[in-house]
């Protein structure tokens with residue numbers, strides 16, 4: 001039995017009829033840019049996240065970029081984030097002309113270590129940008145406290161954490177703004193590129209709407225210098241079909257994670273941190289072992305797909321290297337990047353798939 005790392009076709013089989021109808025409607029009415037589905041999705045996703053506003057964007061990257069601009073981030077400003085993320089987080093900061101200030105992650109969670117943030121704050125610090133890596137909420141309470149005391153914005157990179165929650169609040173609703181990606185493989189995925197920013201602040205929501213649409217208050221009046229970062233009508237229609245199923249899919253991911261935790265217990269393998277109570281939505285199920293390359297090859301030879309998220313922390317990527325962050329400067333992230341191996345995880349995965357992966361991992365370790 002082969003186990004793919006990920007399979008979207010199973011989900012489409014469940015949705016095809018509804019999806020075709022939803023897309024047909026967009027095509028018949030020609031509402032490709034903006035339109036009723038975009039507005040409806042924004043209202044529905046804001047309600048889902050428990051925020052007053054949602055502004056659809058063309059991608060998660062543009063969501064981060066527009067949110068930072070709306071917060072007033074520009075040249076000379078500093079934004080604190082972690083190197084244990086997809087490059088888009090750091091790239092969005094650089095798009096604004098600001099300087100990314102990198103703080104190492106905590107070893108147990110792999111999200112930004114709040115204990116290391118304060119020493120990095122300077123008069124130029126404008127934003128703290130935690131990343132809910134792999135679907136696990138960052139340690140938000142201390143982060144929010146640090147920011148509140150100093151009048152700094154918190155913007156969440158929730159691109160991997162749709163629906164993750166703690167203390168009855170959902171990812172994206174902790175900070176001043178929360179940024180989402182709906183890249184097809186995310187927990188809530190469009191059929192192409194899409195993203196959104198959620199916020200409770202009406203002035204920021206207004207600014208985000210301007211920025212994503214060429215700064216136009218009304219047709220042909222460009223109040224600020226904006227961008228073309230609108231959410232597409234077809235993608236909004238797709239997302240509206242999927243959103244009512246997100247809780248069910250996240251629950252399925254949690255159930256699979258729990259099977260993995262049982263099936264992999266007692267091995268020389270560090271399993272993902274489990275905060276309980278819905279704090280993790282397992283966008284990725286990443287285990288850690290110094291032998292991950294051998295384990296990956298072993299599983300590949302047995303028809304089991306795996307990935308590495310991410311093999312290189314951002315500060316060691318050729319395009320993002322800076323003298324301030326040489327090899328060894330962010331050791332927890334660097335070690336994790338050498339040890340992480342993501343096992344198959346998607347809501348339609350079956351319990352016998354998990355059992356098969358666990359069996360092969362057990363056999364690998366039993367051979368020493």
Ligand SMILES: *Cc1c(COP(=O)(O)O)cnc(C)c1O
Pocket residue numbers: 059060061062085086088089131157159160180181182183193194195
């Ligand atoms: C996917 C992702 C992004 C970028 O989103 P896109 O929609 O691909 O632009 C940003 N940050 C994180 C953590 C991501 O996983």
